[in-house]
Amino acid sequence: MRQTWRWFGPADGVGVDEMLQAGVEGVVSALHHLPTGDVWSAEEIARRQREIATRADGSASGLAWEVVESLPVTEDIKKQTGDWRAHIENYKLSLANLAAAGIETICYNFMPVLDWTRTDLAYRVGHGGTAMRFDLHDFAAFDIHILERPGAAESFPEGVAEIAGERFAKMSGERREQLAKNIVFGLPGTAEHFTLDDVRAHLAEYDGMPTETLRGHLVDFLAEVAPEAERLGLRMCCHPDDPPFSLLGLPRIMSTEEDYRAVMEAVDVPANGITLCSGSLGARPENDLPGIMERLGDRVHFLHLRNVTRDTEAVPCSFYEDEHLRGSTDMVALIAAVLREERKREQAGRANVSIPFRPDHGQDILDDLTRKVQPGYPAIGRLKGLAELRGVLAALSHPEHGL
Numbered sequence: 495m496r497q498t499w500r501w502f503g504p505a506d507g508v509g510v511d512e513m514l515q516a517g518v519e520g521v522v523s524a525l526h527h528l529p530t531g532d533v534w535s536a537e538e539i540a541r542r543q544r545e546i547a548t549r550a551d552g553s554a555s556g557l558a559w560e561v562v563e564s565l566p567v568t569e570d571i572k573k574q575t576g577d578w579r580a581h582i583e584n585y586k587l588s589l590a591n592l593a594a595a596g597i598e599t600i601c602y603n604f605m606p607v608l609d610w611t612r613t614d615l616a617y618r619v620g621h622g623g624t625a626m627r628f629d630l631h632d633f634a635a636f637d638i639h640i641l642e643r644p645g646a647a648e649s650f651p652e653g654v655a656e657i658a659g660e661r662f663a664k665m666s667g668e669r670r671e672q673l674a675k676n677i678v679f680g681l682p683g684t685a686e687h688f689t690l691d692d693v694r695a696h697l698a699e700y701d702g703m704p705t706e707t708l709r710g711h712l713v714d715f716l717a718e719v720a721p722e723a724e725r726l727g728l729r730m731c732c733h734p735d736d737p738p739f740s741l742l743g744l745p746r747i748m749s750t751e752e753d754y755r756a757v758m759e760a761v762d763v764p765a766n767g768i769t770l771c772s773g774s775l776g777a778r779p780e781n782d783l784p785g786i787m788e789r790l791g792d793r794v795h796f797l798h799l800r801n802v803t804r805d806t807e808a809v810p811c812s813f814y815e816d817e818h819l820r821g822s823t824d825m826v827a828l829i830a831a832v833l834r835e836e837r838k839r840e841q842a843g844r845a846n847v848s849i850p851f852r853p854d855h856g857q858d859i860l861d862d863l864t865r866k867v868q869p870g871y872p873a874i875g876r877l878k879g880l881a882e883l884r885g886v887l888a889a890l891s892h893p894e895h896g897l
Contacts, residue, residue, distance in 0.1 A: 495797070495832060495887055496850040497880065498522050498561060500871060504545055507867035510555050516877050517884075520560035521546045522601075522852055531568040531581045534588040539595045561796055561850050562592060563601040564733070567715065572606055573699060574711050582715065586722050593726035599850060600723070601769045601796055603733040604712045606703075606744045607696040608678065608688075610736040610774075615676050615869040616858065617814055623859040626870050627814040628737055628777070632673060634658035635665070637742060640674050641690060643697065649743055651808070697742055705745040709756070712747060716761040724765035729795040729846065731767040732757070736774040738781070739810040749778060751786045758793050767793040773800035773815065773854055776823040779807045784827040791835035797851035799883055801825060815855050815870070818879035819886070829886050853879035 499518040501508070503526060513521065523546065525538050542559060549555045565588055570578040592600065603609060613636070617627035630650075635658040637646040647655040665673070678688045688696075716730075723730045738749035747753055754768055768790060775781040787794065801821030805812040819825050832849060839847045856862075856875030865873065 495829070495836065496520060496560070496848045497884065498850045498852045499876070499880075500563065500852055500854075501546065502526060502868055502871070503542065506871075507865055508871070508873045509550060510546060510548065510557065511550050512873055513557060514549070514555055516873075516880060518557070518880070520850060521557050522561040522563045522850075523559050524562055524564055530566045531570070531577070531584060533584045534565070534591055536591045536594065539591055539597070543595060559595075559597055561599040561601060561852075562597060563796075565589075565592075565600050565602050567602055567604060569606070569696065569699075571715055572604060572708065572711055573703075574714070575699070582718050585719055589719065589723055589726060589728060593728055598728050598846075599795055600728055600730045601733055602730065603735075604708070604715075604748060605735055605746075606700055606708065607693065607742065611677055611741060612869075613673060613676055619814070619857060621859070623857045623863065623875070625815040625857045626855065628812060630654060630810055630812045631657045631661055633677065633741070635662040636673050636677050638662075640670060641693065641742075643694075643742060645743070649740075651810070693742075697744070700744055703745055705747055708745040709747040709753075712757060713760045716757070716766050720761050720763050720766040724763045728765055729767055730765055731769040731795040733769040733798075734771050734774040736771070736777075737810065737813070738774055738778040741810075749775075750781060751790065754786075754790060754793075758790070764793070767795040769796045769798060770794045771798035771800070771854065772823050772825065772828055773798065773802050776802050776821070777804060777811070777813050778809055779804065779811075779822070780809075783823050784831040787828060787831035787835060791831065792838075794832075794835065794849060795846070797832065797849055798854035799825065799828070799851050800854035800856075800879070815857065817857065817882070818853060819882045825883070826886050826890070829883070830890055833887075833890055851883070853877075853883055855879075 497518050498520040499513045500522040546557050546559050568581045570576040571581050612626045613629045613632040614627040616624040619625050634650050634654050639662040735746045735749045740746045772783050801816045801823050802813040803816040803821045853876045855870040856872050856879050858872045860874045862872035862874045
């Protein structure tokens, strides 16, 4: 398992020197400043590689850009409207430029309109630090009373709308504004952020789209780009829905093991793979993360290791980002399954034996609480998570005590 760290570029509050101090082996990054749908040029890719390879004093860092997260898919591709065919051609050109630069692993997602969704970016936890949280009742308050989506109240489980109404009535104007901002925050690091009117407009364009249609659009996209990725020696890996259930009446197509299996079978080439995010999938109780790794591990190209604690076992549910070795997912069992998969790859003579992982998200603790960074990406909280994951990995890999 190769230890990596997500970096948002020169504006990131955690620098290259600090990544080195964390002891990571590689870097996960993206060209967040480029508009979605534009070609990633060789020049822009090389610039980011130089930034990662250089310490603050100008000396070599020894680090390299190893995983792209994310090469975004446009809404036009997801809906098959507008310039979607041109956007697919641009995507292929970006893949070719990344391959020429020696970057082989490409993470992306196919979530419509909003990417990851949280209602609170600084939820206070027991030890005094903060974490990100998705609260179903707060989300319903936003959907029904702030966004005012038609039919929103009827889309939630029984009793949720009533509680949401009570909460909304007690919210200050500042809290209502902050709640809306949290939900439409968008993909971490992106330069594109939505207004409420933007969200309403996008929702109208997806109105009535069945799950099967969106899945078909993903398959069509992969039928075009996955063979090209295979030819270029790349590995593409789709991130799951976050959270893994429908929001805002939108279809969700990458929320369960069955979803992944269907897409892997529909475009059955090794380059069409999985970003196994234990936090996103772990927010849905029937998702058996160690089991998914055992059964679909040969197509897992990238790992996000984080943990969430669910408030209930219902779907949908509320949850918060817990410590990496706490929460609803058995992280030790998951890492053990990853190591078994790597052993299978080694025995089969595969080139990509070691699966890159990163400590995804992290609670804000100590100096994180006063440092301005991307929500979910603190320095110390992620370092703590990486240290815990590294300890599990060391124990399970020990020749006397491990697997």
